[in-house]
Amino acid sequence: MPKIAVKKRHVIRKSQITELLDRLTSEIGPSAELFRSDRIERVETDASVELYLVDKKPLLMASGDWAFPTLRGLVEHPLPERRVTVDAGAIKFVANGADAMRPGIVAIAPDIREGRPVQVVEERYGKPLAVGIALLDAADMERQEKGKSVKSIHYVGDDIWNLEI
Structure with a gap:
């Protein structure tokens, strides 16, 4: 089974955090606040989706115009939506x-x-x-x-x- 290769990771700016959380809010509503953090890192990988680390845990993923919690994010913060x-x-x-x-x-x-x-x-x-x-x-x-x-x-x-x- 091929592993995901992590190429780079970097902390994203506050404006990028706001944009990511806006995309997340449009998908899951007010539950997006569960994922708010001052430190969110974008991980560049060869995966088909963008991955984001919230407090060093891969809790969010995004693709195109949507953002959504990963399974780890859903286990850590269960959502009633979607x-x-x-x-x-x-x-x-x-x-x-x-x-x-x-x-x-x-x-x-x-x-x-x-x-x-x-x-x-x-x-x-x-x-x-x-x-x-x-x-x-x-x-x-x-x-x-x-x-x-x-x-x-x-x-x-x-x-x-x-x-x-």
Whole structure:
């Protein structure tokens, strides 16, 4: 399994912290304040997303116009927003990087938008299993009977999860 190579890391300016937190707020609302810190570092890697260290822990990732917590960020600061809940039968697949399929989804938060990041959580304890990109809006996902609903981009045990800094 290829490891993520850390090329550089540097502390970002206050203006960049504000811009990052604004992007995060547009995704998860007021819960973005949980990630506020005076020291946020940007890590340059060969990963497909930008990684940010909040107090030396990889808690945030960003791509394009969105920012979202990593799984470590979601474990450390559980969020009620942007949740897709899967049943017990889907846990092992989603935790190993599979996309979330509609038959296994038991609950969908109404704030989910197509093309935006969501957290995939398990039904019993609400623990995050993956971060993915929603393939449909919440209303369309509710109507969907089968097929992919969330494309997985970060899951338990992947390179971002195992990143040692």
